[in-house]
């Protein structure tokens with residue numbers, strides 16, 4: 001089944017306690033597409049500016065299952081850019097700057113060849129852009145959105161509109177709390193379901209993820225990683241969503257148990273992203289690597 005994503009293609013500057021890297025390939029859409037492409041073909045709808053580095057394009061082109069027909073280059077505009085700094089525990093970060101660039105302009109164009117897309121992921125970007133994109137796919141099987149603190153702060157009315165139109169939402173625990181005012185992750189998700197979607201996935205970083213669905217609740221631990229193995233957590237959330245949606249689209253599932261299995265694929269896929277800066281960790285992966293780690297994870301997470 002066809003999977004389509006919109007979101008940011010970004011230029012990231014990242015500081016960890018060990019290192020600083022400048023202007024590396026990033027963006028919610030880029031991480032999602034790279035991760036999902038390990039599971040099924042992915043169509044990208046996004047825009048970049050004339051300053052988008054050629055080596056970033058070359059990096060995205062390394063992912064053979066990523067279709068870039070819907071990637072628009074706007075020569076007179078600037079690419080979305082983001083800077084973040086991680087604290088010592090590598091689990092929390094602060095945003096240093098966000099340059100919206102092309103995000104302040106009209107939404108990217110959806111190619112005609114994408115009209116039959118059935119699985120839609122609205123990775124992090126302005127909720128008005130997410131909503132515009134969604135309107136192109138009235139026959140979709142599943143639409144899931146991500147969001148983050150910036151959009152909850154500056155575009156909450158748009159976000160509330162969007163939540164009425166999607167089947168599911170994927171967000172961090174702190175974002176769920178910001179959106180609902182509720183600290184308990186499960187109760188916060190229940191409040192989100194009252195806003196429209198039939199499920200919400202609460203990502204809790206090193207503590208795993210919780211799915212709250214109209215049909216039940218599921219929990220998934222994180223893949224166990226030691227501090228020295230965590231090089232750069234940027235993109236972990238998007239890669240998790242990529243693994244989850246990639247599994248669902250590949251298996252043509254939208255049910256609760258499918259989502260539960262998808263949480264495991266998302267977890268395993270994201271565990272590779274954090275082992276390197278940028279998309280490097282995902283770029284050198286094969287499907288066999290992911291399957292091998294899935295087996296390892298099943299042993300780690302066995303219950304009973």
Ligand code: AMP
Nearest residue numbers: 010026027028082124234235236237238
């Ligand atoms: P994650 O670590 O999964 O939350 O995603 C990090 C990626 O999201 C980085 O590569 C950034 O370029 C991108 N990003 C940061 N802030 C935003 C934002 N407000 N909207 C969209 N993408 C963002």
